[in-house]
Amino acid sequence: MAALFEKLLSMSAAAGWMVLAVVVLRLALCRAPKWTRCWLWALVGVRLVLPVSLKSPLSLVPRSPVEVGAVLPEAPAALPQQLPQGVGGYPAAAADAPAAGPELMTVLSWLWLAGVLLLLGYALFSVIRLRRRVAEAVLLEGRIWQCDRVDTPFILGVLRPKIYLPSDLPPAALEPVLAHESAHLARRDHWWKPLGFLLLAVYWFHPLVWLAYGLFCRDLELACDERVVRRLDGAGRKAYSQALLTCSAERRVLAACPLAFGEGNVKGRIRAALRYRKPAFWLVLAAAAACIVAAVCFLTDPVRHPTLEWAQNLTAEQVASAELVVMPQSQDKQYKQFSTEEIPAVVALLNESRGRPAGESESLNGQSIWFYLTLTDGTRHEVGNMGNVYLVIDGDYYDGPYDWLSTWDDAYGAGASPLPEGYFDPALTLEDVLKLSEKGEGLTWGDLEGFSYTEAGSGLYIRIYSIDSRYSLWVGGAGPSGSIMYANLNCAYFGESVDIRTGDTAAFVEEQEKRWNRTAELFAAIAVSPAVSSSPGDYLNAHPEEHQALLDGGTDTLCYIFTQFLAGGQTGLEGHLMRLVLDELAPEARLKLEADTGQEYFDAWRETAEGVLEEHGAEWMEENQPAMWLMLQMQRAEP
Structure with missing residues (x-):
């Protein structure tokens, strides 16, 4: 249920832009045939029911109009700052901590379903009540019925529609009314209006869908009026307008059916009927072109460019190391290894990445500035500025803005040392x-x-x-x-x-991978539940078998923990879990300090280990602080 509601949220956000576009086009094409508006509303309907994303470089829909996570609390994987006392020295959390994202999404999805059922129940109740009122109707001819208990003409029914007329309908209004209702039937409006209401019931939470439904119902009536009056002379249009005035009904706030003759913007409909002029051919073409443009620009989503989006969403915590290469440049300024403190500035620059994909790049003679990033997951990426013309991300070329690319030279136009020998040789796999x-x-x-x-x-x-x-x-x-x-x-x-x-190299690698995966799977299983808890200790308590298996793993578990922490970026739930398990496996090295993340705790733990080694020496440390000694040995083994 929650997954369905999330999907509907995403679809409604994209459809909202289509609704706004149609509202603007209605105003721009106010003199065009009214039936063209119905085609525009049909595009809105298609957008609301289209489950797949069609891509187009001409799409005007923003890339992420609404992100579900932007309106919900952060999921428990990014653990809250306040954690219970007694578990690894964390401060106490409130007993009534707010529910996390998944639980709130479940509540909202059930609330959405209740709204859908309420609107559909209202529509069903309205139809049943109306059918009771016309139960004593008298057949006049064909599908035309007359009833004493109705106030205005209307059509009722989807598969077998019938026209109902009030018994006191003036004879002069009979012909215009039947012409109007027959036009509705010919246009299949008795299908489209209930379908529109069904979409409204599904997307009741979106205010623009309510606006769309109201305007859609109004345009249905205008298009039907236009179909009738275009065949009438001046006297006939006056008679039609008089019939509208005679049969005008009390305006209803919401109606799934029926198609009532005298309902909805009667004053505007009378004005349109009396002022009707045959639209010029160019207006018809303009309206058709508007429908095509709206379909291309708003029925589709922007083409995704994964490398560009990767650069825009990169975080400093994901970067293990960063290097700079500048060519051409004097030999002693071709290369630089960024320090940990300098990486955030590099990432901030790359987050500004933008530009349109370039089909084929041209050969350039200008300077090229390249960043080579190694992430904590072991992947390596390259981002370059070629002559302030192209932005290159992992081999994809973009026409970057010159005013932004030209700023790279001030901070990154020169390195600090010569390019290492064999730097561009392929890495061993x-x-x-x-x-x-x-x-x-x-x-x-x-x-x-x-x-x-x-x-x-x-x-x-x-x-x-x-x-x-x-x-x-x-x-x-x-x-x-x-x-x-x-x-x-x-x-x-x-x-x-x-x-x-x-x-036996193959057997060695297989064994190492098996041991690593076993430990990784244990931590992943523990991190799954309880989904609404703000305490990492609750996650361990909920998985006693996996927890014990980690403790039984001993050195294997410690090596996994140290490898992850030494790579950096362990700021989420798994970092907290690894901190707790580390303290259990190495109680002699446990620190009494508060830390917002597992990574922050480990960084302090590592500094302490280095201080202990300097104070007591290797022999004492290996005997009395074996976990810290193991970590330092692993740290020194890094190339």
């Missing part, structure tokens, strides 16, 4: 490592040529090949002209390694 392992002890330095690496060590020649956030290959020996002494594939997960020349 895990698949490459598995192939290299097949060479066994015949592996040579030449087999590793062409892959990017960094150098480390003194005396012994060591190359470190970064594979992703999970693995790195450390190769050591006397130098490229000599033999390889070892080629260790290190796993950051659990601090273990295998020499790819002599060990």
Whole structure:
């Protein structure tokens, strides 16, 4: 139910722009044939029932007219700041904490359903009451009936519609009334009005849908009047207007049916009937063109550009590292590694990304500024400014605004050091490592040529090949002209390694992935429920088996926790859960401090570990603070 309501919210938001467009077009095309307005309202109906999103570069619908999350409290995954006392040192939370997003959405969905049933019940009650009033009607001819208990002519019925006339209808009004009601039947208005009311019942929460239904009913009557009066002379139009005045009915606030002759804007209808002029041909063409334009621009949604949206929604917490490359530039200013403090400014710049997709880029001679970002999930992205003309995001070219691209040069037009050797060489992949392992002890330095690496060590020649956030290959020996002494594939997960020349590399990787996935699945299962709690301790208590499995995992669980925290960005619910499990697995290292996020707690925990090492030394720490010692070893193993 909640998912259906969310879908309707999204559809109604997009349809709202269509309603506004039709309201404007009604005013602009006030002299055009009235039937064209009905076509415009038909487009609104299509927009309201269209479950799929049609994409068009000409769409004028804003990309995100309404986000459900913008009107609801944040979901529990982004844990509230106040958490219960007694669980990891968090301050107490109010016992009557407000319900989180999913619960509120469920309440709203049931409220929506109640509104739908109320309106449909009202329509059903109205039809039943009207049928009782006409139960004693007398057949005049065909589908025309006469009744003493009705005040104005109308059509009742969908599949077998009947025209009902009041018994006291003046003879002079009979012909205009029958012409009008027959026009309704010919236009199938006895189908369209109930369908419009059904859409109103479904979207009753949207004020623009109420406006649309009111104007739609009015335009149905105007279009029907126009169909009749265009065949009448001056005297006939006066007689028709007099019939409208004679049969005018009390205005109803809401009506699903019937199609009543004297209902709805009688004064405006009389004025339109008396002033009717055959519309010029160009007005018909203009109205048809307006319908086509409205369909193209408002029945469709903007084409999504995933790379552009990624840049616009990037957060500093998602970025593990960022590098700058500027070309052409003097050799000592081609490269820069950004510090943690500088990353937010880079992300803020990329959040301003905008521009239209460029079909084919031109060769440019100007300067290019490139950001290379490695995210906490291990993925790597590139964002570049080519000559203040193109914005390039992961290979997609956009015609960026010059006034924005030109500002890049002031802050990022130069680096701080030369470009590292082999910087643009392809990174080694895990698949490459598995192939290299097949060479066994015949592996040579030449087999590793062409892959990017960094150098480390003194005396012994060591190359470190970064594979992703999970693995790195450390190769050591006397130098490229000599033999390889070892080629260790290190796993950051659990601090273990295998020499790819002599060990079973495939089995090693499979085992590491299995252990990692097992721990990740346990944390994911715990984070699912209870959905409305603001305490991470409640999540652990709700999953005692998974909780115990994490504690039984011991070192494996600690390695998973440290890997995640060292990558950074653990500011949500899982960060709080990992903090609690860390304190249980390493009670001797527990800190008595309050922290808004698990990441903030771990950062303080890591600083404490570094201080302990400096004060007591490695031997004491390994014996008395094994968890902190493990974390520092994993931190130092990072390339």
